[in-house]
Amino acid sequence: MKKKVLFFSFLLFLFYSFDLLAENFPQKANKVEDFIPKAWKSVVIKEGDLNNDNIKDVVLVIQKDDPDNAVPLFNAYEDLIDIIDANQMIILVLFKDKNSQYNLVAKNEKDFIISAGKAVEELAKIEMFISHNFDKDLSKAISIENNTLHIFTAIRNSYGDLNLSEYVFKYKNNKFELVSLKSFSEEIHSSYETKYSFSFDFLSKKVKIESLVVDSKTNKNLTDNKKEKTLNIAEKYILDDLTGTTKSKIIKKYIYDK
Template identity: 30%
Template sequence: MRYLTLIFCLFCWQFSAAQTFTYPKLTAQGNDINSLTPTNWNVIDTAFGDLNNDKLEDLVLVLEFNNSIIEKRAYGDGETELIKEFQKPRILAVYFKDTRSGKYKFALQNNNFILRSQEGGELGEPFKNLTIQNNSLNLAFEGGSNWRWKLNYQFKYQNKDWVLIQANNIYYNITSGEMTDKLYDFVNRKMKLITGNIFARNNANEVSEETINYSQLRTLNNFKKPWTWEITKDNFL
């Protein structure tokens, strides 16, 4: 009887948490990572580097909520707009280093783009890392099972927005090595397609290039999450 009561209480707590959860508004500024981390949230990755070309080291955080809740998430099949998932929410946060005060000042909060821990299929955790290189924010994801996928995104801060300038989508079989590798250059509207074997990338792989058409560059404000942009028919990024 005690066991059943405990299960019932846990269910009620989870249901209540799902009903009352709201994303926090991140603090406007702080001296360090601890001062920028909301209550009940954990930092799962960080990166330091210059994002706004002022020669100062900015800060990027990936935050995860302590508890699982029911989230409505975008799905990339072109038909289902939202699906319900029970998981821990995540936030991508960017802070610029201020020249005068030396503090980190708020620049971006994105509650959707970082994949959750259960969105990588059988492989498990899909979020691999974030880095800052050449004034760009880079995000890497990986998932699948026997057939695996890798997604890499490069965002640049331009005209007060976070623009997707490059991306890479690799799909391959871990046994045979059969591979499709798509490299996107959104600034020049080009896609390089490499097909062949991932274990012998420099031997007999076929390479082609094509122009890609889209109405506007995607940004962290209008790109819901990985796998939701259908660039061409049945070709999702």
């Protein structure tokens, strides 16, 4: 009995410890800056109408500002070429109302988007939040189009292999639901390149798949396989709950396990 009490006490300790580490955000504020906690910084502030009320809302990406979480980046000759930030990122969606107040309607702090430094620490296994042009302008990693939220992630490993994704969310049933996911990957070999693409439409419950092999010397297609299939999707993928491995789980479940 004593062991059980100690075990549950330990679980409670862990629960409250994690709760203390979590950041507390206001539900409503007059300024976007009021949603940035102490020792954090904003990296993206993107404006656009997300709930079709003709008022500009805000997508805010913040990052912890801890200098101890800096990752040195070396080239093949072990020369230091850059210092990149591995601090945690959080994405917040703020609806602006007719009284010019900002309301917190969505929040992801589950490492759905991660910094370049964190991706390096993970040995390029998880895509990072990055401009799809691979420059340092992170504002290009988010766009708001036709009342939908687009988020871009990508990674290129030391072999030159590329993976990139575009997530599209729409505000439905008081949540931001994933309505589209496009994924592209490219593997470079000595004499050919292999390109894969998946395009999920969670509204029509369909996926388009393409596998393309290109001759590196002639740039001609060696094979080009395309197919489309209907999926039995019951899950709702919500922005608040996504992680850095959500995409790989979706692909595994609906592509490779079928």
